[in-house]
Amino acid sequence: MTTPRDLMIIAMEVAPRPPVEPGDLSLALAGAELIDLLAAEAIRLDGDHIVPAHRSAIADRLLDEAASSLVREAPYESVRDWLWRRGRGLSSAYLAAMEADGQLTRQRRRGTLFRTSQMVLADSPDRRLATVRWTSGEPILATLAAAVGIGDKRTADSASVADDAVAxxxxxANDALxxxxxxxxxxxxEKAAFDNIWRGE
Known part of the structure; x- marks a missing residue:
């Protein structure tokens, strides 16, 4: 399992009301990818810029895709720019990948005029491992989740993260959100002001 997939599972498992905005989740997932790439020594940070290391294959398809999309020439890409570029539509990509891997299933809703379905978590070892990581209060997952409105509010400063690059x-990610x-x-x-003009208020 990876941190992005754990975050996706927790976003669905804990399911705040209202649910997490896809754009928020996508930014947090992009941050989670960077953290896993740091752990895999596929990148390092020079200040706030991402410096790719030697390219080697990563088992997780989406994480490998993230590594292959890194800017590999100086002055390199800032963490902020990566979050906005990589994060575009990323939550949908993870949903599709997890469904393809059998981690999500489609549950049909009954009693409605039109047949609809929603994605639900399958009972899988990955789901159980993500839940253990969540309930243990692991600081990286807890901080990313809190940034999108799941669990207690935390910040990068309050997280027990010893690694400066991860912090x-x-x-x-918190700033981007x-x-x-x-x-x-x-x-x-702006929309409210525009509506008021049309209503003559």
Missing amino acids: TVLAA MELEAVRQRRAI
Whole structure:
């Protein structure tokens, strides 16, 4: 299992109300990928820039795809830029991959006019391992989850993370999520103002 897949499982397992926004989850997943790439020594950080190491295959398909998409020439890519580029639509990619791997199944809803289905977690060893990681309070998963509104609010500073590079990624992911929320709020205000003009208020 990988940190992104664990995060996807927890996002579905704990299921806050309202559910996690796909855009928020995608940014957090991109951050989780960087953390796993750091652990695999596929990258290192030079300040806040991602420096790829020697390219070797990674067992997880999406994580290997992430490694292959790294910018491999100086001045390299900042963590912030990576989060926004790699994070685009990433939650959908993980859902599709996990369904293909049998970690998710489609559950049909009954009693509705149209037959619809929703994705639910399969009972799998990966699900159980992710749950153990979550309930143990493992700081990286807990911090990423909290950043998207799952569990107790934490920050990169409050997490018990000894690795400076991991802390840098967690802080950048938190900043990107706050930036995305600010954009949503600004658009909501602009839409409300536009609606008021049409209503003559």
